[in-house]
Amino acid sequence: xxxxxxxxxxxxxxxxxxxxxxxxxxxxxxxxxxxxxxxxxxxxxxxxxxxxxxxxxxxxxxxxxxxxxxxxxxxxxxxxxxxxxxxxxxxxxxxxxxxxxxxxxxxxxxxxxxxxxxxxxxxxxxxxxxxxxxxxxxxxxxxxxxxxxxxxxxxxxxxxxxxxxxxxxxxxxxxxxxxxxxxxxxxxxxxxxxxxxxxxxxxxxxxxxxxxxxxx
Amino acid sequence: xxxxxxxxxxxxxxxxxxxxxxxxxxxxxxxxxxxxxxxxxxxxxxxxxxxxxxxxxxxxxxxxxxxxxxxxxxxxxxxxxxxxxxxxxxxxxxxxxxxxxxxxxxxxxxxxxxxxxxxxxxxxxxxxxxxxxxxxxxxxxxxxxxxxxxxxxxxxxxxxxxxxxxxxxxxxxxxxxxxxxxxxxxxxxxxxxxxxxxxxxxxxxxxxxxxxxxxxxx
Numbered sequence: 504x505x506x507x508x509x510x511x512x513x514x515x516x517x518x519x520x521x522x523x524x525x526x527x528x529x530x531x532x533x534x535x536x537x538x539x540x541x542x543x544x545x546x547x548x549x550x551x552x553x554x555x556x557x558x559x560x561x562x563x564x565x566x567x568x569x570x571x572x573x574x575x576x577x578x579x580x581x582x583x584x585x586x587x588x589x590x591x592x593x594x595x596x597x598x599x600x601x602x603x604x605x606x607x608x609x610x611x612x613x614x615x616x617x618x619x620x621x622x623x624x625x626x627x628x629x630x631x632x633x634x635x636x637x638x639x640x641x642x643x644x645x646x647x648x649x650x651x652x653x654x655x656x657x658x659x660x661x662x663x664x665x666x667x668x669x670x671x672x673x674x675x676x677x678x679x680x681x682x683x684x685x686x687x688x689x690x691x692x693x694x695x696x697x698x699x700x701x702x703x704x705x706x707x708x709x710x711x712x713x714x715x716x717x718x719x
Numbered sequence: 720x721x722x723x724x725x726x727x728x729x730x731x732x733x734x735x736x737x738x739x740x741x742x743x744x745x746x747x748x749x750x751x752x753x754x755x756x757x758x759x760x761x762x763x764x765x766x767x768x769x770x771x772x773x774x775x776x777x778x779x780x781x782x783x784x785x786x787x788x789x790x791x792x793x794x795x796x797x798x799x800x801x802x803x804x805x806x807x808x809x810x811x812x813x814x815x816x817x818x819x820x821x822x823x824x825x826x827x828x829x830x831x832x833x834x835x836x837x838x839x840x841x842x843x844x845x846x847x848x849x850x851x852x853x854x855x856x857x858x859x860x861x862x863x864x865x866x867x868x869x870x871x872x873x874x875x876x877x878x879x880x881x882x883x884x885x886x887x888x889x890x891x892x893x894x895x896x897x898x899x900x901x902x903x904x905x906x907x908x909x910x911x912x913x914x915x916x917x918x919x920x921x922x923x924x925x926x927x928x929x930x931x932x933x934x935x936x937x
Contacts, residue, residue: 568909657780
């Protein structure tokens with residue numbers, strides 16, 4: 504495995520390790536961005552109005568049971584094409600539930616007395632959402648985005664099964680060629696990427712969370 | 720639809736393999752995490768590092784573990800042992816936090832009462848501490864069981880995946896039915912397993928009359 508990793512030839516070029524990492528990150532962030540754009544407003548709305556909580560909670564639980572590989576295959580067969588679109592659909596479908604559920608959980612965990620106090624101070628609904636509920640719910644919202652990211656980054660590996668690039672190529676090609684060092688390389692890089700992204704989100708959480716919430 | 724009828728044997732076999740690959744790690748993981756969690760509550764300095772390490776392990780992609788484990792253990796890449804070990808690692812890394820939290824949730828006066836009426840250490844843990852920790856442990860057990868059932872199918876990428884093999888089969892033949900059958904059965908397994916765990920928890924904690932299952936966000 505070290506031979507594979509330390510050979511500069513394997514790192515450069517269109518099919519080199521760097522290119523694969525960039526592809527992998529591109530799938531991940533495209534899907535993550537789209538998931539956030541879809542799930543965050545819905546989660547905020549449910550959390551703010553407290554209507555539709557049933558949906559938010561159960562969607563989050565049910566999504567954990569959803570086999571990602573099956574989802575991807577269904578997306579491929581239903582869109583009747585191989586490539587970026589079905590992969591994006593499958594990854595977004597995996598990304599939405601954790602973000603939606605934790606955004607709702609973050610907002611619904613805000614003490615009603617705090618919201619009453621904000622209303623008593625004359626804040627409008629929008630101000631309560633942006634100045635009270637979102638800052639207080641932020642740690643949970645970020646942890647939802649974090650688990651969505653982990654889901655997506657691991658599942659993006661499977662994208663190689665449907666002829667896309669990314670780090671999964673090493674796994675799939677390596678398996679086909681019985682080239683195990685290549686498989687290990689792919690697996691190791693995906694794991695490192697996941698740990699790195701996880702650390703980034705931990706850092707974002709630490710930076711963005713209001714200092715008032717950290718006391719105690 | 721006729722595909723289902725023609726392939727009942729195959730579907731049944733994959734379903735059984737799926738169940739075995741998902742549930743055995745839960746049992747093994749529980750057997751490992753309970754004593755480990757107990758040790759971590761006795762030696763409190765161990766608890767936080769253990770939980771943090773578990774968090775790191777849990778964030779590793781399953782496909783990566785399925786492949787790296789044979790390199791570490793020396794098993795064959797296509798051996799079911801890899802899946803079982805990988806999922807056991809996930810189970811322990813998630814469950815350890817719940818076991819520690821659960822054991823910590825035992826009120827000190829309850830523990831002292833148990834000591835006062837003459838319970839020995841082991842007897843106390845089994846008869847007092849663990850029953851009180853059951854709800855917290857079961858919260859983790861439910862999460863990890865459902866997650867394991869969905870994760871087994873990823874093994875199909877490396878050729879061992881229970882129902883996941885129906886996914887690759889459908890993909891190779893450009894045929895939706897096996898994939899849908901696999902997804903539906905996988906969801907059904909998760910649902911049934913969850914119901915069984917909730918029921919088991921109620922049986923184990925008869926004193927919790929109003930047992931409302933807690934919705935958890937991972």
